[in-house]
Every structure is written in structure tokens, then in C-alpha cells.
Amino acid sequence: MNQKLSPSTILLLTIPPFLWAGNAIVGRLVREAVPPMTLNLLRWTIALAILLPLGRAAFRSGSGVLANWRRYALLGLVGVGMYNSLQYLALQSSTPINVTLVASGMPVWMMLVGRLFFGVAVRPWQVAGALLSILGVLVVLCRGDAGQLLALRLVTGDLYMILATIAWSFYSWMLMQPGDAPRLRADWAAFLATQVAYGLLWSALFTGVEWSIRAPAIAWSGKLAAALLFVAAGPAVLAYALWGAGIRRAGPGIGAFFVNLTPLFAALLSTAFLGELPHTYHVLAFALIVGGIVVSSRR
Template sequence: MKTKLSFSTALLLTVPPVLWAGNAIVGRMVRDAVPPMTLNLLRWAIALLILLPLGRAALRPGSGVLANWRRYSLLGLFGIGLYNSLQYLALQSSTPINVTLVAAGMPVWMLLVGRLFFGARVRRKQIAGALLSIAGVLVVLCRGDLGQLAALRLVAGDLYMILATIAWSFYSWLLMQQRDVPGLRADWAAFLLAQVGYGVLWCAALSGAEAASAGIDVAWSWPLAAALLYVAIGPVHRRHALLGRRVMRAGPTLGSFFINLTPLFTALLSSSFLGEPPHLYHALAFLLIVGGIAVSAR
């Protein structure tokens, strides 16, 4: 599969990491106000209500939403149910920068999932690009001091984020397959509504399991309501609308390299909202990550 990286595609690929960074910051801020699975359910329930008038084509007879229920159900499971629930669960015990750094290992998982489950070819330049990007991640993890890597310890949240990243890799490859299926792919709102409809069912099941095991105690407040609106409106619609276009245009493996920009945007947002300024090693990490993108795109 031949991939193409134009300026407009690069712009589409850059916006989602900014929104993902904001989502990680907000998810960390409200971790004591609402349980993670319930947070994800509320987020997508609000998104579903907003999408209903925009994606009403999905509700028409013959739209293929019911006929292709297995395909949409899998997209909803991996992209909405598992990925986001695991991310919010990770933010219970890990910091936003750690969560986004673990997620930056996605190129490796994307290559592995594509090769093992979708028969995708792995090229040497893709491997080289992945190694450069991972080097950038390691620079941030060790704060510019390679000696700290030996003492690095992953917490439970980091492990949950690894599982989330694997789930997103499956979602991206399934999304690539969807472009060859007639139906809603030309209408992003209807296509997203079909996924969210099934995804909310998965979210409800996960929230129900959470309630059965630990109970649900939501500390309602205006800041929490504002946070829910942000995670539902901002990262949901803009991210997925842009994501669908960028994955179908550039391919899931190349697109995954741009996700590695998320930790850098998270560092900038952390400086603004949490008082944690970026450092020189962030600039070095940025160069390595962008270098990985350039090598993979050639």
C-alpha cells in the first residue's frame, strides 16, 4: 500500500495529537470525581446525543449499520469502548505525560498488529522510523539522562495504556478495511454515529462491571460538567472526523507516527495548566519523533 504525505494530510495528522493531549490532562483532573469506565460512558453518551442530528443518515433503512453490525461493533469496541476506558483507567495511577509517552509506542504495535493479523508488509524504513520515534520517547522518559532508564519502573496505569494502544492499533487497521465497504464512509458524521452507537453499548457494559465490582460515586459539579463537554465535543468529533480522513489518506502505520507528537503537546499543556514547564530534552525528543515520521513517509 502506497502512502502519501502532503501538507494538508500532515495538518490533519497533527490536530488529533493536540486534542488527545488535552483529553489526557482533563482525564487526570477529574479522576477523583468520576470512575474511569463511567467517565467514558458519560463522554460517549453525550457525543451520541450530539451526533444524532448530524449523522441521521446512519438511521435510514439500507444504511448498512445493522447489516454490517459485526464490523461496526468491532470498531466501537476497539476505538470507543476499550481504548478510551483503558486510557481513563490508566490515568488513575499514572500521569498524563506517562500515559501519552506509553501511547507513543504505537508505531511498534501498529506494525506488529498489521503484520500478524492483517497481512501487512513491514518495510525497513518503517522499522527505522519506529526506532527513531521510540528513541524520542525514551529521551522524555529518562528526562534527558540515559542513566535513569535502568531505574525506570512502569506502574499499573502504564500497563493499562499498553493494552489501550494495542486496542487502538486494531481499530486503525479495521478502519482501513472499512474504506472498501460501501455505505457510510463518505459521511463522517453518520460513519461515526454508527461506531458510537455500538461503542456506547460496550461502554455501558464496562461501566456496569465497574459498578458491580466497586460501585459508582460521581461527585457532580460545574467543573466536571465542563470537563465532560470538552472530552465529548472536542476530542470526539474533531479527532474522529480528522482521524478517519487521515488514516484513509495516509495509512494506519504512517498515521501512527504522528500520534507520537502527543507527549510533546501534553508537556506544553502541563506547563500551562499544571505548572510543569518543558525542558531542553523535549526539543530533542521532538526532533527524533519528527525524524521518525520523515523516514517512514519517504
């Protein structure tokens, strides 16, 4: 595993958080129009339709999709079925600020999961980098005013986000494990299409449970259609493809710190939509998060 951050690797790991920031905003905007599990199912159904022409090799005879079904079923569960469903579920009852705060613990969960389940040692500078990165997130969340943190209250949605963060940690570490058929490993679209295909089975199961609890009520509109197309093409297909490539280069431990750019991007996108200019605390937060990345990526 190469932990040296080249400009191309930095770009691979920076674009996904930007797209995921947009995903959080869109997920919050359409929460009244479509239930969370149904939203996730629709999102990945469209994503698979986008991937099929690109990743046809995944569904040809001898591709390894069936021979390695346990691995891809697990990747589909934690990366497609659980993470996104839990995030959309969290946004039903929690505020974006709380959800972002909980998700900022990603570097810590990534280190714990790597150490406990994959035998990866935790270095002191990784801990220092995690603290710097989380501090940068806190600066964004409190808008430079520490007193605002005292007003935060955890709700049920925040617990869902903790589970989502843990699921994503497992997903990222599993991307590094061997066991993929060479044909799939060499073809990003086929590799991602395989995960999405299995993930859709889990998403359909979760959606079935959701529908058994309450009747599905989807308020179709042009706004919802545009939102579905965006979250499928951007935060799903493009972001997952780039994230997988970046993780294989830098490793999950380093990649986790880039996830903390998401709340910064979310804040900047929010201010852009509101017509406000970035503030000084955005610059400070960016410096702290990037500092955490630099410190944690030491050899």
C-alpha cells in the same frame, strides 16, 4: 493506500494527538470525581448527542448500520469501548509519564498488528522511523536527563495502557478494511455516529461491571461538566473524525508515528499551565519525532 504526506494529511494527523494530550490531562484531573468506565460512558453519550444532528443518515432505513453490524460492533468495541476505558483506567493507578511511555510503543504495535493480522509487510525504514520516534518520546519523558528513565516503575495501569495501545492498532487497521455501506463511508458524521452507537453498548456493559464492583460515586461540579464537554467534543468527535480521514489517506503505519506527538503536546500543555517556557529538549524531541515520520513515510 497513498503514503505520500501532503500538508492537509499532516494537519489531519497532527490535530488529534494535540487533542488527545488534553484528554490525558483532563482524565487525570477528574479521576477522583468520576470512575473511569463511567467517565468513558458519559463522554461518548455526549459525543453521540453532538453527532446525531450531523449524522442522521446513519439511522435511516437502508443505511447499512444493521446489515454490517459485526463490523461496526467491532469498531465500537476496540475504538470506543476498549481504548478509552483502558486509558482512563490506566490513569487511576499510573502516572502520566508512565502511561505516555507505554503509549509511545504505538508504531511498533501498529506494525506488528498490521503484519500478523492484516498481512501488511514491514519495511526497514519503518523500523528506523519507529526507533527515531520512540527516542524522541524518551527525550520528552526524561526531560533531557537519561538518569530519570531509571526511576520509572511499571504498575498495573501500564498494563492497561498496553492493552489500550493494541486495541487502537486494531481500530486503525480496521478503518482501512472494506465492508462499509457507501452512504456511511461518504458521510463522516454518520460513519462515526455508527461506531459511537455500537461503542456505547460496550461502554454501558463495562460500566455495569464497574458498578457491580463498587457503587458509583460521581462528584458533580462545573469543573466536571466542562471536562466532559471538552473530552466529548474535542478528543472524541473532532479527533476521531480527523484521524479517520487521515488514516484513509496515509495508512495506519504512518499514522501511528503521529500518535507519538501526544506526549510532546502534553509536555507543552503542562508547561503552559504551569507558566514555564519550553526547553531545548522539547525542540530535540520534536525533531526526532518528525524525523521518524519522514523516514517511515518513504515510498
